[in-house]
């Protein structure tokens with residue numbers, strides 16, 4: 600069997616040219632990274648959705664850079680071939696090009712990420728350009744950008760009016776011009792992707808952007824049915840693991856309460872002679888110290 604080689608940026612560009620779908624998934628820890636590796640995905644994104652799926656916040660904005668780096672490092676340990684994308688969290692890149700470069704550099708140096716992702720057009724285009732100039736490849740993200748969902752009027756599809764569609768097209772082109780190697784389109788009409796994707800030279804990875812994008816990304820917990828929170832319309836669940844997890848932990852709980860676990864096969868043995876010797880020792884020491892181990896403790900003052 601031939602070993603899969605690490606995914607490269609030229610390979611992703613070639614996949615777009617050959618109309619070969621690109622597969623991206625999020626991951627936030629070592630075991631999920633190992634699964635993504637085994638499943639053969641092309642890119643793994645340590646998304647700031649971790650704020651919600653892993654840390655229990657109600658939006659993506661509270662997660663800190665340090666928290667994201669811990670997760671990215673764990674994912675790195677589980678990956679060999681997919682390209683690892685570190686998501687710049689809200690507040691970690693907007694202030695200046697220097698801040699953006701510093702944050703992106705930490706993802707590469709400390710967490711071993713191959714590339715980074717940031718959200719929005721506007722000032723983010725300049726941040727993307729600065730990071731690319733510093734030598735770190737950047738993925739853009741337009742349409743529904745969760746870090747600024749409040750400003751967008753909530754978690755709703757974008758680009759459903761001509762004005763909004765023009766804005767998305769301009770942002771995507773500006774990000775491409777700034778040197779981004781790919782762009783995420785989130786929650787935009789499929790018909791918009793059909794028009795825009797062929798006009799962009801770089802791969803477009805869609806999430807809720809229809810089938811015309813060059814690739815797809817799904818959030819790990821959505822894909823596997825782990826997350827108990829709201830599931831967007833664009834998610835397809837490939838498993839219902841939350842139900843299976845509750846069932847399994849419930850069965851464990853019942854087993855412990857009924858003393859059905861651990862069974863003999865889950866326990867360690869001791870040579871009977873060794874056990875006898877140990878019991879003799881206990882008896883002797885108990886007699887010698889009048890109860891250090893087995894004696895009457897009731898009269899002992901503590």
Ligand code: KIV
Nearest residue numbers: 625646647648783816
């Ligand atoms: O943070 C994230 O998981 C993302 C994906 C939804 C693309 O940005």
